[in-house]
Amino acid sequence: MVAPSHLSRATAPKTRIHNDMTSSDESKMTRVTLRTIRKMMVEDRRFACLTCYDATTARWMERAGLPMLLVGDTLAEMVLGHDQTYYADMDISVALTAAVRRGAPNVMLMADMPFMSYQADDAEAMRNAGRFMTQAGADLVKLEVDRSFAPLVEKMARAGIPVVAHIGSRPQQTKLAGGYRSVGRTPEEAMRLIADARALEAAGAVMLLIEATPAEVAQEIVQGATIPVIGCGAGPACHGQVIVLHDLLGLTDWQPKFAQPVANFGQELVKAVKAWMDKVDRNDLGEHPYTMVQPDQVAAPLRRPHTPTAR
Numbered sequence: 024m025v026a027p028s029h030l031s032r033a034t035a036p037k038t039r040i041h042n043d044m045t046s047s048d049e050s051k052m053t054r055v056t057l058r059t060i061r062k063m064m065v066e067d068r069r070f071a072c073l074t075c076y077d078a079t080t081a082r083w084m085e086r087a088g089l090p091m092l093l094v095g096d097t098l099a100e101m102v103l104g105h106d107q108t109y110y111a112d113m114d115i116s117v118a119l120t121a122a123v124r125r126g127a128p129n130v131m132l133m134a135d136m137p138f139m140s141y142q143a144d145d146a147e148a149m150r151n152a153g154r155f156m157t158q159a160g161a162d163l164v165k166l167e168v169d170r171s172f173a174p175l176v177e178k179m180a181r182a183g184i185p186v187v188a189h190i191g192s193r194p195q196q197t198k199l200a201g202g203y204r205s206v207g208r209t210p211e212e213a214m215r216l217i218a219d220a221r222a223l224e225a226a227g228a229v230m231l232l233i234e235a236t237p238a239e240v241a242q243e244i245v246q247g248a249t250i251p252v253i254g255c256g257a258g259p260a261c262h263g264q265v266i267v268l269h270d271l272l273g274l275t276d277w278q279p280k281f282a283q284p285v286a287n288f289g290q291e292l293v294k295a296v297k298a299w300m301d302k303v304d305r306n307d308l309g310e311h312p313y314t315m316v317q318p319d320q321v322a323a324p325l326r327r328p329h330t331p332t333a334r
């Protein structure tokens with residue numbers, strides 16, 4: 024089997040084992056591992072995570088010092104233009120996870136297992152999780168689960184697959200639930216959620232991700248957990264927080280309340296596109312870079328350097 028390019032010795036970035044990285048320290052970005060995240064949890068330092076679906080954006084996010092990226096099944100919405108996450112499949116998810124890894128070789132990279140890549144059959148689930156690790160360089164795989172998946176999580180843990188158990192609101196259940204909804208708002212639901220968290224941690228999950236739950240329910244889960252807990256609309260008690268990048272950047276037309284934009288990239292993109300249209304309209308293309316030469320004088324590369332970091 025050919026080694027994936029991100030793992031080859033020739034192209035591997037020269038990384039040191041993680042040091043005392045903070046999420047805003049660009050110059051010290053070293054390989055982030057589970058130990059880094061656990062250390063942050065123990066020291067009560069919050070960690071940020073965002074979704075990402077391509078190499079170029081990943082490169083900038085690593086430069087910003089972000090310790091963790093998630094290639095979410097929200098790629099079905101943000102990249103493919105669907106209205107739900109059901110439409111992510113294994114091949115595209117693996118391809119985009121590998122792209123993000125090439126762009127951000129040092130981050131902790133979480134891959135989201137698509138709908139029906141782990142629910143039908145445990146053996147298929149294991150192989151699919153393995154693909155994210157060996158073909159895409161993922162550090163973690165995330166599964167939307169409740170405690171009925173504990174035996175699968177246990178099998179994965181035994182095989183060396185680091186599982187993030189995504190509980191609470193589970194977008195892959197939207198059709199069954201009749202829509203997207205928050206979870207854990209009644210005492211019964213809250214108790215169920217807490218029991219799910221305990222069972223999945225006991226089964227060997229290395230992290231929990233809680234989506235769209237009341238803050239006090241998430242707090243109860245965090246207090247009883249010995250593993251890092253990432254919140255996505257689950258309140259401030261969580262050790263880490265994740266939202267969809269496109270919401271943060273102002274690229275979506277609607278954002279959940281817990282994922283408000285801090286920038287207006289949509290409008291900036293419109294401005295840039297209009298500026299280009301204007302240049303083309305005025306035929307204002309600047310100095311032309313190519314002149315006719317003899318064949319043996321062609322030396323300058325016509326293509327970009329192929330490594331994403333070379334520019």
Ligand code: KIV
Binds near residue numbers: 093234266
């Ligand atoms: O797919 C995704 O982007 C997610 C996050 C919103 C948690 O699961």
